[in-house]
Amino acid sequence: MTPVIAKTRAELAAVRADVRGTLALVPTMGALHEGHRSLIRKARQIADVVAVSIFVNPLQFGPGEDLDRYPRTFAADIEACAAEGVDLVFAPTREEMYPEEPQVTIASGQMGTIVEGATRPGHFDGMLTVVLKLMNVVRPDLAVFGEKDAQQLAMIRRMVADLNVPVRVVGGPTVRELDGLALSSRNRYLSAAERETALALSQALQAGADVAPGGPRAVLGAARAVLEKAAVLEPPLDLDYLVLVDPGTFTEVDDRHRGPAVLAVAGRVGGTHLIDNIPMQFGSPEES
Ligand code: PAF
Secondary structure (H helix, E strand, C coil): CCCEEECCHHHHHHHHHCCCCCEEEEEECCCCCHHHHHHHHHHHHHCCEEEEEECCCHHHCCCCCCCCCCCCCHHHHHHHHHHCCCCEEECCCHHHHCCCCCCCCCCCCHHHHCCHHHHCCCHHHHHHHHHHHHHHHHCCCEEEEECCCHHHHHHHHHHHHHCCCCCEEEEECCCECCCCCECCHHHHHCCHHHHHHHHHHHHHHHHHHHCHHHCHHHHHHHHHHHHHHHCCCCCCEEEEEEEEECCCCCCECCCCCCEEEEEEEEEEECCEEEEEEEEEEECCHHHC
């Protein structure tokens, strides 16, 4: 069944008032793929009513980033939502979300300046601002985000805790192509040759995970070896970062680390910015 589509806050509020039971929100920027669909299915399992927001948020794109060419596939997105049994789609215009240039925005703090935040200054401020606005407008009980954007998920959890936002944040696992490439709306920018190079990201993460019993240094060494080979491919992978971090704070762990960690990588292939990560555990869970 086609979901109810609300394009304004007023339309949304009218539909929201009639919702009975729990509501889960899956915030997206559209260009929905199987990764989003798995988040929608997760939302379906844990809530009575499922809402998807579709909004390409200008605030989280820096100068020179791909705001203008970011894929907009509204008709296909609605079909995907219908196929997944989504009840409500909130698809505001830029003017509806930002009637005026916002004066007050969320500051993502020190955590917003490291790892992905160092590569994309201001990105996490803009992302947290729109996520809080969407939560305020839709008023979900739960919100579901992909673990592929692991730092984003950690920062949203932190914002919700720091600001006492009454929403339960739920993560959903990364969905991959059969050859390991993590699904991303930006994958559609890649030529066949660029896609081949981009595979090095997931291969590096897997190489690192395979040697996790050897400790953090072994993990980083194995992953780096894969990425070094990809740096001399044609087209090359331009590495932005490879880090092994604490999943909650995204600060780097040292070689003595015991407990959970995330190996995160980002790079550019032919101008397309791609990120990926893999969770891992050092020592037994009881030690952490
Ligand atoms: O992950 C995304 O697609 C976006 O960052 C989000 C969470 C929808 C905010 O614009």
